[in-house]
Amino acid sequence: MIKRALPLFAAAALAACSQEPAKETSGPEQSPPPVTEPAPAAPAPAADAGEQGGTDQWKTVATAEDQDRIARLPAAWEAALAEADQDHGAEIDALSLLAVPDGALPGNLQPGPGRYRCRTIKIGAKGEGALDYVAYPWFTCTVELTPGGDLILTKTGGSQRTRGLLYPDPANDRRLIYIGAQAWGTAETTWPAYGQNPERDQVGVFERVGIERWRLVLPWPKQEAKLELLDLRK
Numbered sequence: 001m002i003k004r005a006l007p008l009f010a011a012a013a014l015a016a017c018s019q020e021p022a023k024e025t026s027g028p029e030q031s032p033p034p035v036t037e038p039a040p041a042a043p044a045p046a047a048d049a050g051e052q053g054g055t056d057q058w059k060t061v062a063t064a065e066d067q068d069r070i071a072r073l074p075a076a077w078e079a080a081l082a083e084a085d086q087d088h089g090a091e092i093d094a095l096s097l098l099a100v101p102d103g104a105l106p107g108n109l110q111p112g113p114g115r116y117r118c119r120t121i122k123i124g125a126k127g128e129g130a131l132d133y134v135a136y137p138w139f140t141c142t143v144e145l146t147p148g149g150d151l152i153l154t155k156t157g158g159s160q161r162t163r164g165l166l167y168p169d170p171a172n173d174r175r176l177i178y179i180g181a182q183a184w185g186t187a188e189t190t191w192p193a194y195g196q197n198p199e200r201d202q203v204g205v206f207e208r209v210g211i212e213r214w215r216l217v218l219p220w221p222k223q224e225a226k227l228e229l230l231d232l233r234k
C-alpha cells in the first residue's frame with residue numbers, strides 16, 4: 001500500500017449501485033468539459049418540514065446501520081486504498097488530496113448554490129467481479145440552499161444520480177454529513193427519499209480539499225466498491 005501523508009456549519013439545518021449503475025462510461029478522465037444535460041425533476045419538499053424532517057441533527061435521520069458506516073470511515077479508506085494501490089497506485093496518487101484520508105481542509109465547508117462539475121471515483125472492490133478502481137466521466141452537480149435552510153447536493157447526470165442533504169457534524173468541524181439516495185438509469189426522473197429504498201440509501205462525509213473543490217466520501221457503499229468519492233469542482 002502506498003502511504004499517503006497529508007500534503008489537510010453553519011448553525012442552520014443543512015439539509016442520499018447493484019451492478020446496473022456501471023452503465024456510466026468508466027476510465028480515468030483528462031479534465032473533459034462538463035456534460036450539459038437536462039436535470040431530472042427533483043422531488044418537491046414538504047412545505048414546512050424540509051426534505052428530511054427539518055432537523056439539523058443528522059443522527060436523528062440516519063439509520064443505525066448508516067451511522068456505523070460513518071464510524072467505520074477510516075477502515076473503509078484503509079481497505080480500499082490497500083486493494084487499489086496494487087494496480088492503480090499512480091492513478092490514486094494523481095488524485096492528490098482527493099484521495100488522502102486526512103486531506104480535509106478547514107473552512108468554507110459549504111459550497112455556494114449553483115452548478116458544479118463532478119465525477120465519481122470508486123476504490124476497492126465490493127465483491128467478486130467488481131473493479132478495484134474506476135473513474136467515471138465528468139457530469140453536472142448542483143448545490144441548492146432552500147428557503148427552509150436545507151443544503152442539497154444533487155448529481156443531475158449519468159446513470160447514477162445522487163441527491164441528499166448536508167448536515168453539520170458536531171464532532172468534526174472539518175466536515176459535513178451527507179444523507180441521501182440514488183436514482184438509477186434513464187427511466188427514473190425523481191430520486192427516492194432516504195429510507196424509502198434501503199438499497200439506494202447513501203451516507204458519507206463532505207469535505208473541502210482545495211480552492212473551490214470538495215469531495216463527498218461514501219464509506220462501505222452498498223454496491224460495487226469499498227469507498228466511493230464524488231469530486232466536486234466549480
